[in-house]
Amino acid sequence: MREPVIQVDHLTYTYPNGFEALHDVSFTIEKNDFVAIIGQNGAGKSTLLKNLVGLHKPTQGNIIVDGVNTREISVARLSTKVGFVLQNPDRQLFADSVEEEIRFGPQNLKLDKAEIDARVEHAMEQTGLIRLRREFPMALSAGDRAKVVIASVIAMQPEIIILDEPTTGQDRRGCAQIMDIAKEFQRRGHTVIVVTHAMSLVAEYADRVIVMCKGRRILDGPTAEVFAQEEKLKESFVLPPQVTRLARAMSAVLPVDHTILSTQELSGCIAARVQANQM
Amino acid sequence: MIKYHAGESFLHKLDPRVKIIMLLILTILVFVTRNFPVLGLVFLLIMICWKVSGISIRELGGYLKLLVGLVLFVVLIQTLFQGGETILISPIIPDFVPLIGGMGSIAVEGVLFGLLLGFRLMVIMCLMPLIIMTTRVRDLALGFVKLGLPYRYAFMITTALNQVPVLQEQIATITDAQKLRAFTAFEDGGTLQKLKSYPALVVPLVMGSMKKSTLIGTAMDVRSFGSRPKRTYLHDIAMHGADWAFLCFILAFCAGMFTLNVML
C-alpha cells in the first residue's frame, strides 16, 4: 500500500450563484501515481482542480493534500506541495526572458539566490528549455510556451503536479513533448494529475483514470479497466481510443483477453496470429 | 449585474431613443440645478421608473453598495473641505491637539454643497443602470444610430459592453495563475513590492487584450464591417403612440423642473 498524497473526502462544491458543480466526491491519490481525470466540459473537472490547489475551498467535506487540510493553508504555501499548470499559457507569461519567468515563483517563496538559481536551472533542464533561456516567452511557439509554464511550476518543487488540458491546441510533437515531461516528473518519484480530452494520450501515459460526469465521480480505476467499460463511458460522452474500439470490434476474429490500449499492442497481436497461421 | 434583464414592462417596450433622450436631458437638468426639491422630484421619477420596470433595485448588488459608499464619501469630503460663511462647528480638531489643533471647520454651505453633489451622483447612477437593464444592447445601439451617431461608434459601445465579462474572466484567471506561483504581493506586500510585481498582472492582461483585439479586427473585416456607408437592420425600431406620449411627458416634466428651478 502506497502513501496517499491527496485525500478527497465527501467533497461538495457549490458556487456562490447556487450551482452545485461537485457532489459528494471522494477518492484518494497515491504517491507516484499518474492519474487522468476525464469527462465533458461542465462535468466539474475544473472545479475539482481548483479545490485541489486551494483556489476554491470545499462547501462541504475536506481535502487533505500531503497531510494538510486545504482549508488551513494559503494558496501560496499549498503551491509548494501541489503545482498547477493552467490551460492557457498566455494568462500568466509576463517576463522578458524564459529564465526570469521561471524565477518568479521561487522568488515569491523568498528563497536564497543560490537555491533559486539551482531550481531554475533544474526546471529548464527537465523541460528542455536551456537553449531558450534568454528568449522572450510570449514570442515562443505554443509548445514552448506550454513548456515554460510547466517549468515555472516545477521550479516550485511541488510533490504533485496538476496539468489542466495541457495539450489543447498543440500539435503531435507538442503533445508528445508535454506528456513526456510529465512522465519524467513521475519517474522521479512525483505524482501527476492530468485533465485532458485526448484519450489516446490517456491510454499511453496514465496509470489510473477518473471519469467525472455532472459533478460526480462515475468511474475510477486502472486505465485498461476504465476503457473496457464502453457502455458506462458512453453515458458521459467519452469514447475510448480508436485502437481500443478497433480491437473490441474485431474481438470475434481476434479474441484478446485484455483491453488493448496502444497500436503496437494490436499490431503485435495481429502479426503474431498471422505468423502462427503461416507456420 | 448591470446587463439587460428581459421583461415586458412599459419601460422595456419604450423606444430606445426616448430612453436615451430621457437619460441625456435628466442628466443636464440634474447638473444645472442646485435646487433640492427639483432633485427630489427627479429622483422620485426615477424610482417610479424602477418600480414600473419590474426590476428590483437590489439586482444592482455590489454596484449599489459602491454607489452608497461613493455618495457618503463625496458628502463627507465636501462637508470637510468646502468652507463657507455660516460656521456650524469650528474647529473640528480641538485646540489642545498639538500642531494641527484648531484646524478645519464645517460650514452650512459646505454641508449643502456636499449633499448637492451626492444627490446628483445618486440620481445619475440610479438612472444609467435602469436604461441599460431595460434595453437590449442591440436596440440601444440602434437608438444611438437613429439619433445620428455613426454606426461605427455605436458598434464600439456594444462591443465594449460585450467584452466586459470576457475581461473580468481574464483578470480572474491571471490572478489565480500568479497566486499559484506563490504571488502574494497584493495581499501582504509593501508598496514597493506591489509596484514591482505589477507587471505580473498587467502584462498578461495587456498582451491578451492586444492579441484578442487583432483577432476581433480580422473577424470584423471578414464579415464586411464598415464596407458600406449604410447597413440594414434585421430588427428595426419604431416610435409608436406610447413612445411619443412618454417623450412629451418627459419633455414637459423637464420643462416644469427647469421653470421650478428658476422660480425657487
Add this chain to the structure above:
Amino acid sequence: MDEIILDVFDASFRYPNAPAYSLKHINFQVRKGEFLVIMGENGAGKTTLCKMLSGIIPHSQEGVYFGDVTICGLNSKEHTLPELCQHIGIVLDDPESQIFTTEVLDEVAFGAENLEIPTDEIQRNADWALQVVRMAGYEEKDPTRLSGGQKQRVAIASALTMQPEILILDEPTSQLDPIGTIEVFQVVRELKEKYNMTIIMVTHKSEEIAQFADRVLVLHEGEVLAMDTPQRIFRNKEIVDKAWLAVPQVSMVAVELEQSGIPLDAFPVRLEEGVEVFSALLQETEARI
C-alpha cells in the same frame, strides 16, 4: 473535368518585420465540392494559408505578398474583402473573438446587415443557416452563454448567411471538448454531403476527418510537402514523420503491420475499414491452413 473553384498560384507571404517567409511558393487547386484538409505542425503556416485563401491577406493583414489567389474566378488582389466574403466564408479557431452581438440571430445576420442586404432576404438566409447548423430555436439566446460547440456552430451559420460557395475552417474544434467537436464535424459533414459545399479545414484531428476528407494538404515550414488522398498521406511514413502528422490509430496499426512484413490488400483510415481489412487478413491466413 471538375470545376476549379480555388486556385493558388506561386503565392508567398511574409509578415511585417518577420525574418522569413511564412508561406513559400504555394501552388494548388481545389475543385468544387471538394473537402480539403490542411495538416501540419504549429508554425507550419496553416493559419496564414487560411488568411490567404480567404482574402484577409492582402486586405486585412499587412505584409509582403506575392502570387495569385483566385477565388471563384476573382483574383483576391483585385477585389475587396466584402466582395470576396460573398464567395468564401471563414470560421476562426477562437469562438470568443468572433462574437459581436448579444443575440444569436443578430450574430448570424451581422455580416449580411453590413452588406446592406434587404432584411427579408437576411431573415431567410439566417433561418436556413441556423437550421443547417442545428441551432434553430436559439435565435434569442445570448451567444456568449452557449457551449463552445454551439458558439462555433453559430460562427459557421454567420458565414453561411452570406451564402458563400467555399467555407474555410481554421482549427474550429481545437478549443472544444469531444461533444463540441462531434457537433461541429456533423455540421461540416452535412454541408459537404447535402449541400455539396467546398470545404477547407485546418485540423489535427485526423480520426474525425478521415471519413470525409477528399484530399489532405500537408504544410511543412511554409511549403506544400504533399497533397493527396488521406490513404496515401497516412501511409507515407516519410511525410508523416517529417510533418509530425497525427495519424488515425487504425492507419498506424496498418503501417506497423506493413513494416513487419505483412502486406495488406487495402490501407484503412477509418475504424470500419480497419475492422474489415484486418479481419479479412486474419480470416485469409486462417483459411490457408
